[in-house]
Amino acid sequence: MPSSTPRDPLTRKLAGFGTTVFAEMSALAVRTGAINLGQGFPDTDGPAEVLDAAVHAIRSGQNQYPPGPGIPVLREAIAEHQRRFYGIELDPESEVLVTAGATEALAGALLGMLDTGDEVVVFEPMYDSYQAGIALAGAVARPVLLRPGPDGYTFDVDELHAAVSPRTKLILLNTPHNPTGKVFTADEMQVIAHLAIEHDLIVVTDEVYEHLVFTGSTHVPMATLPGMAQRTLTISSGGKTFNTTGWKIGWATGAEPLVAATRTAKQFLTFVNGAPFQPAMAVGLGLPDEFFAGVASGLEATRDALQAGLEAAGLIAFRAEGTYFTTVDVRPVRPDGDGVAFCRELPERCGVVAVPNQVFYANPEHGRHLVRFACCKRPEVIAEAVERLSRLAVA
Ligand SMILES: *Cc1c(COP(=O)(O)O)cnc(C)c1O
Secondary structure, three states: OOOOOOOOOOOHHHOOOOOOHHHHHHHHHHHHOOEEOOOOOOOOOOOHHHHHHHHHHHHOOOOOOOOOOOOHHHHHHHHHHHHHHHOOOOOOOOOEEEEEHHHHHHHHHHHHHOOOOOEEEEEEOOOHHHHHHHHHOOOEEEEEEOEOOOOOOEOOHHHHHHOOOOOEEEEEEEOOOOOOOOOOOHHHHHHHHHHHHHOOOEEEEEOOOOOOEOOOOOOOOHHHOOOOHHHEEEEEEHHHHOOOOOOOEEEEEEOHHHHHHHHHHHOOOOOOOOOOHHHHHHHHHOOOHHHHHHHHHHHHHHHHHHHHHHHHOOOEEEOOOEOOEEEEEOOOOOOOOOHHHHHHHHHHHHOEEOEEHHHHOOOHHHHOOEEEEEOOOOHHHHHHHHHHHHHHHHO
8 A cells, every 4th residue: 555645745845935924914914904015016007108009909909829939029128228227239139138027037147157066156135036947947046145234235256256156157236135135236246246257157137227326326237337237137027116916027138149048948938928918019119218217116105105104113214225115124023033923913903915025035044033015005195004003112
């Protein structure tokens, strides 16, 4: 008789990558009727022109498999966007690849470029798909810690250098950065670029928040630094810029060998996606400069309101320079510094949901006392959340 307990089906590569805390926290939000500032998705629709273009595309029959690298109109719009905002010149034929969101571009890049045992230098905390993508590729993450301080999050240059070994193949970067809200400065980008050139490393850079940058900070794309265009794969997505996170239209751009390696893996992941959303995204990328500036300024107002509310509630809030997110240190309100417990109790205590930052760390201890709140909600929703959070201060 075979054993009645079937074998554990999960691959060793994914051991430890159980269901994410996002699912638990979003379920908690639904069950308690709390305001969900956990997962980062906006609660308003994007520009009408973009939505109308998708409807039109469906009605006009753009419903079958698009070309593997993406429809030409979108590839041209992506290349034109990189030229307009950053002066980067790309061949839409060979240096632009449309993907199923930035997530697939990341997976395609990691699976297409990494061999078993290769090492990846990556800053922690990090977007949750990075560690899983590196693990699926059989590679090893070498995390470098971003530490919060009075001038925002910074890293130690010696620690960055020490993370590089003869097995390092690439550096995985995210700026503007989720979950910290950090925008890497020109000096920091230069340090990373020098390291990449010195050790002949590829840089994969996730710039999905490129347009969500607040007053006082500037987004510096890695590919614009001297000597970096040839060794940088830039990843972005329309989800965050156009409030269309459910469309999953992303892209990877850069030198042909980097795009080709990514495409080689990508073609066996989804092959293609989002036929009617691709022309709509091209319309979005072609919107005037005022649209892009407006996206950031609208979000800056809710960032400010949320920041003030978090501080009034007695939390230490690290000022976000960009993105949807603000991170707080919970210790003034919860002296044991248990961010997971803080998040589990928050819906009952004051009707708000947040996520514990420890899920974004290779070493969860580093983020134990930190919690992330999203500001990408309507001003009245943020105002209500702030009102509810004020109960923390009196409690
Ligand atoms: C949201 C997000 C992504 C995923 O983008 P999609 O286009 O939805 O796949 C990737 N990286 C970061 C840092 C994000 O916050």
